[in-house]
Amino acid sequence: MTASAKRAHVVRLLCGTAATLLFAGPALAADLAGAPVALGESATANDPQTGEDVVVKGRRQAIVNAQDEQLRSQSLATVVSGEELRVQPQQNLADLLTRLPGVSSSVDQSRNAAATGEAQYVSIRGLDTSYNAYSFDGVRLAQTDARTRAISMNLLSPFSLQTVRVDKAPTARYDGDAIAGIIDMVPITAFDLPNNRTQIRFQGQVAGRAAARDQNPWGGTVQVETARRIGDLGIYASAYYGRKHVLGESTAMQHDWEKYNNNVPGMIRDNMDNLFARGVQWQAFRNKIERFGGTLNFDWKGEGTDLYWHSTYGQYNLKSWMDQTALRQTSLAPYQTNPNPNKGSYDAAGFRADYGLTATDYFRTEHSKQALVTTKIGGQTRSGDFTFDYHGAYSRGSQDYPMRIQSGFAGAPYIGTADNTGTAAYRMVTSIGNRTAPQVVLTDAARAYLTDPSKMKQWYITQQFENTWESRLEGQFDTTWHHADQGLVSVSAGAKVEDAKRYANALGDDGALQYTFPNADGTNSPRYAATGPALSSLPGKMLGGFMHGAAQVPIYLIDTNYIENQVAQLSTPKMAGLDPVKLKENRLDGREARLSGYVMTTLQFGELQVVPGLRYEYNRFKGTYWQDQGNDTGKFVTTSRHYDQWLPSIVANYRPNDAMVIRASVRKSYSRPAFDLLLGPTRVSRNDLGEVTGVFIPNPNLDAQTSWNYDASLEIKGQGTDFFSVSPFYKKLNHVLFATGTTNAGGDYNIWGNPQSDQQGGVEVSRLTTNATGKIYGVEFFGRYSLRGLPGLLDGLGLQANVTLQKAQANVFVNGQNREQRMTQAPEVMYNAALFYNRGGLSAEWNYNYTGDRLYDLRSSRPDTYIQPTTISNLIVNYSLPSGVTVGMSVQNLFNEHSYWATTGDRKAYLSNDRKGGYVETGRIYMLNLSYAF
Template structure:
């Protein structure tokens, strides 16, 4: 990895040093002034008299959100936008892991893990679909088909004043938030200095791409301003970012089979009996663009306030995957399998796979996501006791894969000798290195599998899909103050929400299969060889296609078939639906000295309606047609939240509440999802159905009783300490994760041994854990050590559920206890920070323990191995207005994704589950100028 540092990091750091060297003579006097000012600011973390604190910048923002946390009615964790923007990443899913109890996750179903960025955020051991997501209090449009998660790809830390994570909401907030509510709050013009203007720029180098001589550069620019004119204020922000990320992955090519077929039970019952059927090596080239903006308008009158808050974000990904593999392939007609019946096992029942082939596979996962939200509202003072607030809002999101290309070249089977007659060469995969398995080859096999003239193109196919939702909502809340003590206030309100959902796609109809005598071979395709690869390299040289060539071929041969596709095929994935929610609540404030109690009751009525294509073909008559399904839920949600404040810097909390989570559209209604397996027989691709997933309109909502307790203590400056414990009892659990498009349900055997899966909501589960947080600045350190501090959070938790795994001989569900998906048992975030004079720096380490990704049968469950990340950032204030900084992301060059079958690390997963992925380090140069 020294190559990466020499080519990328050294280049960037040297450039930074040159900038500083050129500036020192000219701003020596200004630097002294800045040093004095920054030294005064550093006193905030040393001064124990809060009344004398002079607060500025990031520390002011940290202190502000700490005060908000203490004053909150419920258990809220808040992180300031300034603190988020100080980190090298710009992806919110990764940034939010700084908050106690939060972990991030990523979907590899569409190669997203290879971008080096997480997509989703999990709160307290629950999958992200158990969260509620808001932008300035507006529920965001949802564009994931099988869950209610919101991708953080669309959201940027730019323009955010803070991110609030409410882990124990009151009855005044949405009740479909078992895990909690994440609210992204944008800046108010009245919260910033008069005539505020700031520009931020960032240059970026991806070290792994630079080491492989691929596109490696990127950058971001952001501009924001706040202007106030008496009672009227305007805040505006815009940003644009572009980056290149080069990822490498090693995976198993196919699911494991038994080594000894005489051993009873499935592979999941005896992982030591698993045998791999080949290895894949993947290269991912990703070009990511983000852009968007925020416009907030506010008017403050004597008796009322009006505001408008609007935000737009767009995420564009160009993703190319090249894969080379040594794998099991079917024999040709002139090749003989010596096993009994031509199967995979010899006469003694031990695996003996004949037919070793090489393949070169290409896939694109180009993705576009858009999200727009706008909110118009205000508040009014009715009398000295009564007030009200109101708003109307709109959110629209779209997630599309407009051109999903797959193409493959493959060799005929190699069997040894002259490659005809009875096979003698077996496929044997060595797992001695868990992250770098190898196929055992002799010289003849190696020569055959590395000759690109043996690779013939088998197919080229194009798929596309999209999901979009438009959501509108309106709410009004009334507040009436009665007294300072006792029953001090009553609050009541109502909310109406409606959403229109639409989705469509096409799967296998546009496939072009190559046949005949003039089939293209890999040695004829334009492209380039990449010889460098992680952990010993790939056993077949990496050939990366020319993107224009392979995509142009697909448009000519595959996409051109769209004009002749059966119209019914275009309806098979079509779904149109609506969802409406009507809610009302009442809460009271009970106050006695330092004790406050907020009892409340909320009612929510939900109704779904969807129209989708129902395939009904009995082999003789096709009666497929559109059908409509409806579903409704009613939920009564009581809650009690108590807070005790013995002094201004301490608060104890206890909360008991009921909450729920609604199934997503794709789980209740919609088209059937079919998974295909492709084999090449006699040089021709043969597609067979592997499994079928069927929506279940009878799914219940998941409900939970939640108990939360916490203690928060504010110290001097930004010192802060908290401890929280929580317990959740869940009923009607369904496992459908945000990180995999496959539903986790009860499989049963359909016709032709095809596995048919439909989700189930009969599970029960428990979540419990403890969160610890501390921030402390060391006092009275000598000289340059003055300014050191530590911040750390630790979460220890368990999240388990008893769910239906499979069906027994009597066709009844067989239930087993499983960890809940995306729930690490250990989460750690530790930071050493430094603020002295004009210099600020931080070394941050984040660790997330292993977690269940999905439940499988008869194959082993998929687990994510622990992920750790260390980042470094340093900034120098040249003046009060100008700051320059450098940062390194993934300082230890760790893997960012590692999926295995089974909880330990012995069995690497297949490529659709991710396998082992590295994207290397990223190096940053940051510049900021403020007027």
């Protein structure tokens, strides 16, 4: 048994033990029905693990408070305290929230994001990330991703958060476009902390993979917060800055898989044993990540009125440099001859025969800047039996790719003849015996020719720009009439108005700014006759090592300053002579408005609470964009669309005592297609050679996706921080749209859409439809239990685990066929297990997260893409002193697992091409932590 297999065996044993607690929890807590535990501060009074240290005690109390909020909630929700999140080594909310039952994360590797070691998006209960609603302090966040309603969590950190609430069955009071649920980040106020409290946090980081490769491994974070109360006025302020360097490494197939035996009938996807690999590529990703932001909250607590002004700002800057080498098949030079019939890709017997094995080098940057600001002004007024809540809010988000550099290096193809001319004699064959490190079969002569960087000459250099922003205004007014404690308890009603403006534009993907190095006669140079400088002559250095030693061609890390200066000299000047029409072809100006209102009552019959409600929402979209009219002409056109939805719901909560609640709910919800899926220009995607790989056409006739949701839960609170729950769920969906959360505007679009989608000239053309139906069902288990009564130093141990089992399927029509298809981003199994220790001032936790395989995209004639299971384990140890100082250390990705693994089809044998992500590792991150509260 290998070391990794042993680790996996140990982990599964722990998870099995934790899962046993999940099922045993109700039995262990059965005595609660006769002896309820009071909620709130007293819940920890008899906890034998509660030490004398104020900081550790406060952390436990934060967990208890979050559990109490979850129990008191009118709807089924999972609540996690910000204090619990901040103790984890990650600072990205997408990674942190995977600790919750039913929550998984995903990433868009088409923009190199998986190579940062951080997730971007959050999925709830087997639904795509775009099915969530996202809010900060109850304010809907501005959307900046090009073609999804998912919010990239890169911008959001656990700093300044009181709790994160994942409402999986919201009442009619909340927005109805939340089939999966609502993720609300609740900020801290001065009234949530001790008066005149200040805390400073420091963290130092070392990226293990970067250090091993002699790259910059250093990083760190500093955060300061303070809370002050002056009479009825509370002021909370917080600011943070973080920087880290990460080196990611990946392997991917060079092209899509093709048929090996062309005599086998049917589509490529019909016979997965008849696939042929077409080369391999190896990537090194140098990443520099900066995060900074702040929060300023004012709260005034009056006798009959409370007022507040809450503002927060976050910015995420990524500099990502990718250096790629590859062994690939390219077109032959004029002095080289393809021996296949008609110079095609198959030999006379009908078997794949690729000639033209070429070593290439490709450099790309994916620098991005994201910013998000939200501000909310409002209050609550209480008068007699009436309560009035009101607010106005503004949110603005932007995402900018200021300069995406691309440059290619290549030499003449190797064909196996003495002088490398004439009829090709060397077929390219790729061995996939090692599924994460495939190899191209090379003779000694081929290896000597293809691994010489002096033969790789620069062919072209280009740049691209892209930016998107959205600004949102909203206003809301709610009133509640409190009537009695039993029977008709209250009636609530409210209205909300939202208005959003959106802008998006991109330039350069069609090669408008490309500089191609010329031949001696001044004509543009083809790849095989590249005349630019040799790769070996550029400033830079070789990468010192590579994942699994798999790179067959040395990876040369080009000096980034050199190539940025080269862009400024060769590509940027082409802007001056650019046709002004080019600046408009990808522009979209849009506007989205929504009006909504609801009425809801609360009924109480003894221990049974029933909350029926009805919500109405009206949405209108309008967009103006450049439409190609053919013959190099075009014009701006404006199109619009509107939706309206009636959304009934009913929630029942039965509380036999203060420590138990049984819930059931039925509600209707919907999800609006993303703005850019409905309206906008046709988009063309290209690979690093400039070849068109896909075409996407927006569809203004898309329907809103709707779902009837059925949820239930049993939640039991035990002593101290003990808690157990089980939550089954079922969703019936109509007008299903398969779309993945992505910021990709220049690669493969990862979308399906038939009957309009097909292969035209080898290019996948996609136009979305919403004709599919679907269903999702599953169950979540959660358990947290402290092992009391253990001898000596063992007293303080505890276990926490959650398991989600789910199925998410849709009946879709693709390529002339109906398929019963898994839904995207929907793992069938997810679990988290943690072993924690709290004794005196010492706290420690080892946690392990597993996310099962997921469908990434649904394709027409080719095999679908899947994301293989991912795991991550973290270790955290902290010690808190009575003085308010806490010191500690943590390790992220303890077992050095991969961060991403995409395959063609669901088998692990067929690694995906690079536009789908391939296999990515980022290594461990080591951290030292220090905080001081006073």
